[in-house]
Amino acid sequence: MSDTALEAGASASGSRHTVDPGRPEHPSGDDRFALVDTHLRRVHDAQDQLIETLHVAQDVFGFLSDDVLLYVARALRLPPSMVYGVATFYHLFTFEPPGEHTCTVCTGTACFVKGADDIVADVATAHGVHVGDTSADGRLTLRTARCLGSCGLAPVVVLDGVVHGHQSPSGALALLDGELGGVR
Amino acid sequence: MAERVPTVPITIDGVEMEATAGETVLQCARRHGVDIPSLCFLEGLSPVGGCRLCVVEVAEDLRLRPACATTVTSDMEVTTQSSRLRSYRRSILELLFAEGNHVCAVCVSNGACELQDVAVRCGMDHVRYELQAPRRRVDASHPRYVFDPNRCILCTRCVRVCDEIEGAHVWDVAHRGHGAELVTDLHRPWGESTSCTWCGKCVASCPTGALSHQGSSVGEMRHTPDMIAWLVAARRREWTEREARR
Numbered sequence: 547m548s549d550t551a552l553e554a555g556a557s558a559s560g561s562r563h564t565v566d567p568g569r570p571e572h573p574s575g576d577d578r579f580a581l582v583d584t585h586l587r588r589v590h591d592a593q594d595q596l597i598e599t600l601h602v603a604q605d606v607f608g609f610l611s612d613d614v615l616l617y618v619a620r621a622l623r624l625p626p627s628m629v630y631g632v633a634t635f636y637h638l639f640t641f642e643p644p645g646e647h648t649c650t651v652c653t654g655t656a657c658f659v660k661g662a663d664d665i666v667a668d669v670a671t672a673h674g675v676h677v678g679d680t681s682a683d684g685r686l687t688l689r690t691a692r693c694l695g696s697c698g699l700a701p702v703v704v705l706d707g708v709v710h711g712h713q714s715p716s717g718a719l720a721l722l723d724g725e726l727g728g729v730r
Numbered sequence: 731m732a733e734r735v736p737t738v739p740i741t742i743d744g745v746e747m748e749a750t751a752g753e754t755v756l757q758c759a760r761r762h763g764v765d766i767p768s769l770c771f772l773e774g775l776s777p778v779g780g781c782r783l784c785v786v787e788v789a790e791d792l793r794l795r796p797a798c799a800t801t802v803t804s805d806m807e808v809t810t811q812s813s814r815l816r817s818y819r820r821s822i823l824e825l826l827f828a829e830g831n832h833v834c835a836v837c838v839s840n841g842a843c844e845l846q847d848v849a850v851r852c853g854m855d856h857v858r859y860e861l862q863a864p865r866r867r868v869d870a871s872h873p874r875y876v877f878d879p880n881r882c883i884l885c886t887r888c889v890r891v892c893d894e895i896e897g898a899h900v901w902d903v904a905h906r907g908h909g910a911e912l913v914t915d916l917h918r919p920w921g922e923s924t925s926c927t928w929c930g931k932c933v934a935s936c937p938t939g940a941l942s943h944q945g946s947s948v949g950e951m952r953h954t955p956d957m958i959a960w961l962v963a964a965r966r967r968e969w970t971e972r973e974a975r976r
């Protein structure tokens with residue numbers, strides 16, 4: 547999902563997306579805000595669309611910076627602290643730029659029972675990354691999530707948006723090797 | 731002529747009384763001089779039922795009810811004191827004390843703290859849980875006020891008073907569970923907040939030493955939470971319109 551948004555983001559640097567004349571142009575001159583604007587127009591700037599809007603913004607920018615949060619707050623006429631409170635409540639929002647690749651291990655009940663913790667531990671040691679962080683070389687971000695709703699596939703690992711079911715520590719490491727081209 | 735407010739009969743701790751229709755069990759009890767401990771409730775603000783200190787038993791109801799967020803119903807039978815309620819309240823208080831750094835001897839609110847008062851009244855003399863002793867950064871960036879999250883019990887009175895009465899919504903709760911904390915704007919220093927009007931109602935409402943005036947030292951801080959109900963009455967034009975009706 548983030549891929550399509552990012553592609554759209556790239557094409558947005560062309561002239562297809564124009565910023566609403568009624569809406570103040572973002573001072574940074576970053577055209578990606580036009581994609582957020584498109585979504586905002588679609589939902590008529592409705593305040594109950596906050597979470598949806600944050601998802602779109604995260605898809606477009608990869609993470610939620612203060613600038614982006616403030617932009618969303620202004621557009622929806624919501625207080626910044628409320629937007630910050632909502633965004634930080636949910637695991638799926640992130641406030642740091644992610645690494646080149648993102649690996650999310652589900653640690654929901656079913657996945658936990660099936661040994662998700664071992665997968666997390668092994669990936670963390672093999673790639674020198676803490677949960678919720680990005681490795682020093684910026685190649686891998688490791689995250690955990692609480693139940694992805696695919697418990698039948700437990701334990702579940704999501705690598706760059708692709709769901710891999712029935713994982714094991716060695717299997718997950720092999721997947722990562724394939725994607726990242728081996729551990730340094 | 732004053733309109734007649736409809737009343738409903740209710741029983742609190744075996745005493746029959748008239749409750750005003752629409753009021754909460756806590757409001758009715760307090761009007762009749764029955765003391766139910768509370769922390770997150772503040773007259774004038776919407777109740778959130780968050781701290782659970784005001785829980786009461788209602789006859790024929792297995793669940794405990796927060797008195798601050800339970801509306802009276804006709805012939806309701808409420809019990810505000812029982813060994814079960816006392817032990818729950820003590821546990822809640824112990825958990826609050828264990829979670830933050832509530833060291834009264836060095837607190838600006840020592841001697842005038844609602845948490846301290848309620849702990850004394852509920853007979854909480856020690857904490858059975860392991861003290862978390864968190865290290866939370868104090869925000870003294872505001873020219874007038876100081877926020878010490880170590881003393882914060884997340885009652886959200888400041889959040890509500892700022893949102894509902896001042897209309898600025900500077901404060902909110904960020905993150906969740908054990909990591910939950912109060913933030914101003916986008917978690918920036920309070921002194922840099924562009925939404926804060928410096929009105930001080932959050933400080934007035936704080937039940938502990940979490941929000942205080944710059945320069946207060948140990949035991950010097952006096953909060954004025956009662957002023958909130960007055961402000962609310964004034965904003966409803968309760969006084970001026972009564973004058974006009976005469």
Ligand code: FES
Nearest residue numbers: 652654657694696
């Ligand atoms: S617990 Fe992992 S998908 Fe439900």
Ligand code: FES
Nearest residue numbers: 768779781782798
């Ligand atoms: S005072 Fe009722 S729940 Fe806090």
